[in-house]
Amino acid sequence: MALHTRDGGLVMPNAWDGLSALMLADAGFEAIATSSAALAATLGRPDGRHEVTRGEHLEHAGLLGRLTGLPVNGDFEDGYGDTPEEVAGTVEAAVEFGLAGIGIEDTSGNPDQPIRDFDDAVNRVRSAVEAAKGRIVITGRTDNFIQGRPDLDDTIRRLTAFAEVGADVLYAPFPPDLDALDAIVTAVAPTPVNILVSPSDKVLTVAELQKAGVKRISLGPFLYANAMAALEQATNALLAGDLASATTGMSFDRIGELIARAKN
DSSP, X not given: OHHHHSTTOEEEOBOOSHHHHHHHHHHTOSOXXXXXXXXXXXXXXOTTSXXXXXXXXXXXXXXXXXXXXXXXXXXXXXXXXXXXXXXXXHHHHHHHTTOSEEEEESBOSOTTSOBXXXXXXXXXXXXXXXXXXXXXXXXXXXXXXXXXXXXXXXXHHHHHHHHHTTOSEEEOSOOSSHHHHHHHHHHHXXXXXXXXXXXXXXXXXXXXXXXXXXXXXXXXXXXXXXXXXXXXHHHHHHHTXXXXXXXXXXXHHHXXXXXXXOOO
């Protein structure tokens, strides 16, 4: 939690496999996170539809932590449970797997009603906080903006309620602009706020986000998407018969060097 409250906060990139985690650790990042979307994509499954199991995500997050020795925040969707009690069980399991943090969204996995009712959402975060007992950082997250509900007032109401029941960090991916982000940061202060890359209208710099009062910057699936774009370019080069462009990349010596540094 100290990383969130210091001046400037932290940039917390999201890994999707062992090597990506090791690369981020080697670059000097102090903490990393999983990405539910990237993990689901590596398994060929959609995100946010309960098609990745709690056990699969726990094993994945535990691997990243064991390899790197870094604090790992689990992007655990809705807490992998239909009830607050099941969410509490997920938090207990995350503690057992050595995670440093876990996010609990107000999503439902139901495309017809993607956001849970207010009271249900708050009760789930309360249950997560009670199960955590200070052993793991709890992020309370509302997905209003990315689920077709561009309601800033309701977003602030939810985040404020999450803070009131003890969430350590608050998160609403893709507020529409910097003014909306400023309103969120001001309304929930002094609870730290996470931002996914930037507001939706413009990608800002880390310094600009820090100036706005953001305490944690995460990347979600975007590093994974960047890597997949490079793979698509290489695939297109291969289709065009350009073997040199298709096979240019990180050397196996470098890959071996990173793996050799893995924590056991």
